[in-house]
Amino acid sequence: MTISLKYRIALVVFVLQVAIFSPLLWFTFTAYRDADLQQLQTREDVFMRLVSQLGRKALLTAEPTDFQLFIAPFSKDSHINRIILLNQSGIVVASTAPVDLGGPLPVQKNERNTVWKTSEIANATEQLGAITVHFSRAELDKKVEALVKRGIPIAVAGIILSALVGLGLGSLLTRRLKALEQATRRMGAGDMEVTVAISGNDEVAHLAQVFNEMSGSLRSQFDELQQVQQELSFQAQHDPLTGLPNRLLFDLRCSQAIATARQHKQLLALLFFDLDHFKNINDSYGHQVGDAVLRCVAARLTMALKDHNLIARLGGDEFCVLIEQLEQEQEAAAVAESVLHMLTVPLECEQHEFFLSASIGICLYPRDGDDEVRLLRNADTAMYRAKAAGRGGYRFYSHEQTSSVQERTSLEQRLRKAIERGELRLNYQPQVCLTTGNLVGVEALARWSSPEFGLVAPEKFIPIAEESGQILAMGEWILDDACRQMQKWRRDGSTIPRVAVNLSALQIQRSDIATLVRRTLDSTGLPANCLELEITEGYILQDADRAVAVLQQLRDLGVSIAIDDFGTGFSSLSYLHRLPIDRLKIDKSFVQEIGSTSRAAQVAQAVVSLGKTLGLSIIGEGVEQLHHANALREWGCHEGQGFLYAPALAPDQLHLLAPFKRLP
Ligand SMILES: Nc1nc2c(ncn2[C@@H]2O[C@@H]3COP(=O)(O)O[C@H]4[C@@H](O)[C@H](n5cnc6c(=O)[nH]c(N)nc65)O[C@@H]4COP(=O)(O)O[C@H]3[C@H]2O)c(=O)[nH]1
Numbered sequence: 012m013t014i015s016l017k018y019r020i021a022l023v024v025f026v027l028q029v030a031i032f033s034p035l036l037w038f039t040f041t042a043y044r045d046a047d048l049q050q051l052q053t054r055e056d057v058f059m060r061l062v063s064q065l066g067r068k069a070l071l072t073a074e075p076t077d078f079q080l081f082i083a084p085f086s087k088d089s090h091i092n093r094i095i096l097l098n099q100s101g102i103v104v105a106s107t108a109p110v111d112l113g114g115p116l117p118v119q120k121n122e123r124n125t126v127w128k129t130s131e132i133a134n135a136t137e138q139l140g141a142i143t144v145h146f147s148r149a150e151l152d153k154k155v156e157a158l159v160k161r162g163i164p165i166a167v168a169g170i171i172l173s174a175l176v177g178l179g180l181g182s183l184l185t186r187r188l189k190a191l192e193q194a195t196r197r198m199g200a201g202d203m204e205v206t207v208a209i210s211g212n213d214e215v216a217h218l219a220q221v222f223n224e225m226s227g228s229l230r231s232q233f234d235e236l237q238q239v240q241q242e243l244s245f246q247a248q249h250d251p252l253t254g255l256p257n258r259l260l261f262d263l264r265c266s267q268a269i270a271t272a273r274q275h276k277q278l279l280a281l282l283f284f285d286l287d288h289f290k291n292i293n294d295s296y297g298h299q300v301g302d303a304v305l306r307c308v309a310a311r312l313t314m315a316l317k318d319h320n321l322i323a324r325l326g327g328d329e330f331c332v333l334i335e336q337l338e339q340e341q342e343a344a345a346v347a348e349s350v351l352h353m354l355t356v357p358l359e360c361e362q363h364e365f366f367l368s369a370s371i372g373i374c375l376y377p378r379d380g381d382d383e384v385r386l387l388r389n390a391d392t393a394m395y396r397a398k399a400a401g402r403g404g405y406r407f408y409s410h411e412q413t414s415s416v417q418e419r420t421s422l423e424q425r426l427r428k429a430i431e432r433g434e435l436r437l438n439y440q441p442q443v444c445l446t447t448g449n450l451v452g453v454e455a456l457a458r459w460s461s462p463e464f465g466l467v468a469p470e471k472f473i474p475i476a477e478e479s480g481q482i483l484a485m486g487e488w489i490l491d492d493a494c495r496q497m498q499k500w501r502r503d504g505s506t507i508p509r510v511a512v513n514l515s516a517l518q519i520q521r522s523d524i525a526t527l528v529r530r531t532l533d534s535t536g537l538p539a540n541c542l543e544l545e546i547t548e549g550y551i552l553q554d555a556d557r558a559v560a561v562l563q564q565l566r567d568l569g570v571s572i573a574i575d576d577f578g579t580g581f582s583s584l585s586y587l588h589r590l591p592i593d594r595l596k597i598d599k600s601f602v603q604e605i606g607s608t609s610r611a612a613q614v615a616q617a618v619v620s621l622g623k624t625l626g627l628s629i630i631g632e633g634v635e636q637l638h639h640a641n642a643l644r645e646w647g648c649h650e651g652q653g654f655l656y657a658p659a660l661a662p663d664q665l666h667l668l669a670p671f672k673r674l675p
Pocket residue numbers: 440455456457468469470473486489513514515545575576599632633634635652653654655659
């Protein structure tokens with residue numbers, strides 16, 4: 012059993028009081044009684060002396076009657092029980108009742124509160140007798156008893172009072188200690204603001220002061236710790252490069268948002284996107300510039316979408332936007348469009364200008380998934396569809412996309428082995444002079460005949476090869492095979508002036524393309540002027556400065572350069588005139604509109620004029636109809652390529668077609 016400090020103090024005070032006052036009380040009583048007793052004894056001695064003298068007189072005169080008369084009144088004295096005068100022979104000669112005269116001295120019994128006193132009576136020569144007095148002490152005892160009766164309640168009251176004082180003292184002391192204890196408990200429970208009031212200047216006050224000092228120091232340490240903890244938790248949940256929430260925080264917020272949306276039956280949208288060809292920026296300019304671009308993109312995103320969305324960087328160039336409380340899915344499309352629009356503004360970063368675009372996948376809760384993992388995966392799938400559809404756009408997720416992504420993954424795996432298994436080959440599509448109908452060149456176009464998937468269209472496997480990086484090895488093989496074939500035709504006496512080979516943007520950015528071309532020309536023996544390299548307009552737009560430098564290096568080798576798919580980008584005269592190129596290839600989407608009233612047909616004509624103005628050769632791609640060829644020729648376009656003349660053919664079929672005389 013534990014006794015609180017308050018009661019312990021009270022108990023100690025009580026015991027001390029009892030220990031001190033009991034002997035004191037006892038001493039006072041006995042001292043008082045002793046003093047009274049002494050006084051009584053003195054009076055008894057005086058009385059003894061008096062009755063001894065009177066007794067002597069009675070014995071000497073042998074006339075005890077006077078003596079008897081003298082002592083008779085004392086029989087009523089409460090203090091004197093008996094007075095007995097004995098003669099020489101021990102016979103009672105005078106006494107107070109009830110002792111009989113003439114008899115011997117009765118037996119002296121020691122009664123309570125009484126005392127016998129005897130005094131010998133003698134003269135000079137002989138013993139005369141004795142006087143015995145029986146004194147009573149009852150009076151004295153009664154007095155002491157009365158004193159004790161009066162004193163004990165006072166003593167008990169005093170002790171109780173002191174016990175109460177002890178209790179009060181204890182609670183006074185422990186109340187302050189209790190306050191300290193409660194403050195310590197609150198601090199233990201995490202309340203760092205707690206202090207205790209300091210009263211007085213005693214030890215408890217000092218303890219309270221030390222406590223306050225300790226709590227102050229703990230508070231500042233706790234604040235520091237909290238700050239560090241907040242920083243750590245911020246760092247753990249944010250991307251250090253852009254300051255945006257990272258994957259961890261995004262997952263957390265996403266699952267919270269899903270729970271809220273589930274509860275209130277709301278719609279959510281998740282946008283997942285990456286920057287098209289961002290890898291090229293990293294490869295060409297280094298990671299520092301790449302990082303700066305990502306920072307700028309993050310800042311723009313935050314500016315554009317800050318109001319209602321959670322924006323996160325999931326890693327690399329992958330970003331995610333979560334839109335809550337959606338009314339209808341078109342709102343997600345609007346956000347996607349604003350992201351795309353925001354990226355169309357050229358980005359000036361580290362003294363370079365970048366033209367960015369992104370491919371965005373959108374999926375919706377609850378339609379496309381009911382947890383963050385599934386939503387993210389499906390948004391990723393939708394993003395791949397957006398990429399496959401030509402980049403720079405957005406796609407909503409649909410269930411069919413999942414199977415198409417699975418197909419894409421297995422295509423990618425099979426493609427890795429395609430070259431070494433000899434499943435890839437090149438076909439060649441003639442390019443014809445629109446005036447003479449002569450064969451002016453061929454374009455090498457890759458074909459993949461897979462045992463599992465059959466003939467796979469280049470529009471399907473080339474983007475996969477580009478995204479997976481396989482285009483580097485594949486492109487090297489294509490360049491080598493095309494140059495080797497061309498050299499073979501030459502040796503066989505063919506008069507095909509040139510072979511055009513498509514270069515992927517990645518090949519130009521990630522490899523030393525000029526060295527590769529030089530090496531290939533050397534190893535195959537093909538003269539440089541027999542090789543044309545086709546580069547898409549899109550690549551040049553991504554990075555015009557670098558494109559100018561690379562194209563110049565290639566041109567210095569003696570090869571010619573054509574800009575493929577011209578008209579599909581955002582070409583402007585400002586960069587076109589700086590490019591070291593030989594030919595513009597009008598994209599087939601424009602050529603095929605010739606004859607219609609659409610703007611595309613007008614663009615085709617405008618491209619021809621532009622090319623002529625710049626002194627470039629122009630070739631129309633996708634010439635399917637005679638009127639396409641006629642119109643192009645009339646506008647001044649030099650060459651044409653398309654199904655009107657021939658599709659892409661295997662190398663051994665090509666010689667059957669030349670010369671082309673399909674012109675009117
Ligand atoms: N509708 C229509 N189409 C016509 C006509 N004439 C030609 N074509 C097609 O138009 C595409 C022209 O190639 P591209 O613009 O370089 O577009 C190419 C090119 O970007 C890429 N590609 C093909 N082979 C290679 C290659 O060896 N290397 C690289 N990097 N890309 C390649 O794949 C794209 C598609 O190639 P293909 O399917 O061979 O499709 C070829 C060709 O078959 C026509 O009259 N009408």
